[in-house]
Amino acid sequence: DAGITQSPRHKVTETGTPVTLRCHQTENHRYMYWYRQDPGHGLRLIHYSYGVKDTDKGEVSDGYSVSRSKTEDFLLTLESATSSQTSVYFCAISEFDEQYFGPGTRLTVT
Amino acid sequence: ELKVEQNPLFLSMQEGKNYTIYCNYSTTSDRLYWYRQDPGKSLESLFVLLSNGAVKQEGRLMASLDTKARLSTLHITAAVHDLSATYFCAVDALDTGNQFYFGTGTSLTVIP
Numbered sequence: 001d002a003g004i005t006q007s008p009r010h011k012v013t014e015t016g017t018p019v020t021l022r023c024h025q026t027e028n029h030r031y032m033y034w035y036r037q038d039p040g041h042g043l044r045l046i047h048y049s050y051g052v053k054d055t056d057k058g059e060v061s062d063g064y065s066v067s068r069s070k071t072e073d074f075l076l077t078l079e080s081a082t083s084s085q086t087s088v089y090f091c092a093i094s095e096f097d098e099q100y101f102g103p104g105t106r107l108t109v110t
Numbered sequence: 111e112l113k114v115e116q117n118p119l120f121l122s123m124q125e126g127k128n129y130t131i132y133c134n135y136s137t138t139s140d141r142l143y144w145y146r147q148d149p150g151k152s153l154e155s156l157f158v159l160l161s162n163g164a165v166k167q168e169g170r171l172m173a174s175l176d177t178k179a180r181l182s183t184l185h186i187t188a189a190v191h192d193l194s195a196t197y198f199c200a201v202d203a204l205d206t207g208n209q210f211y212f213g214t215g216t217s218l219t220v221i222p
Binding site: 031033035040041042043044045048050058059090094097098099100101102103104 | 114141143151152153155158160198200202208209210211212213214215
């Protein structure tokens with residue numbers, strides 16, 4: 001599993017509330033990614049990081065922000081959650097031309 | 111806009127049969143990945159194809175890459191029930207900072 005954990009694993013929240021998802025890795029990987037998975041869309045990249053405090057937008061970044069203050073942690077924040085952000089969120093790391101995925105976080109916005 | 115298209119989206123096949131899943135992509139790339147996902151689980155890496163003409167095999171699955179045609183195939187030989195899952199291809203587009211673009215997935219059901 002490349003030493004990737006995500007927390008929480010499940011969350012239900014109300015529209016308009018802020019939500020932060022955490023991705024933690026133990027193997028000092030430089031690249032980290034946040035994806036969302038929705039039926040009919042596969043996985044879509046939200047944001048990625050190529051080092052501490054170095055981040056960039058992905059394909060579907062609107063409504064999301066990220067932070068990486070330590071190599072091991074990559075945080076995804078929904079400043080004001082909307083129902084369209086109900087999804088399964090996967091964190092990934094990149095090593096030797098491959099990406100390895102965390103267990104996922106199922107987020108429901110009611 | 112970079113597109114990665116898989117077909118079929120849904121595949122139901124009997125045990126013992128052969129079939130191929132196709133992955134077409136719209137950008138220049140020489141890196142193509144196949145993943146498997148079981149219901150409620152994360153993605154598991156199956157194959158990494160890093161050059162034109164690359165072919166890799168693992169058990170009943172074989173993947174190939176034709177970068178000129180921008181096409182990868184995942185061939186299933188003599189399917190068994192344990193292969194039932196969703197399969198995704200992903201492209202690492204050149205000059206995009208290690209960004210992966212995923213197909214929509216192929217949901218495979220193998221019927222005993």
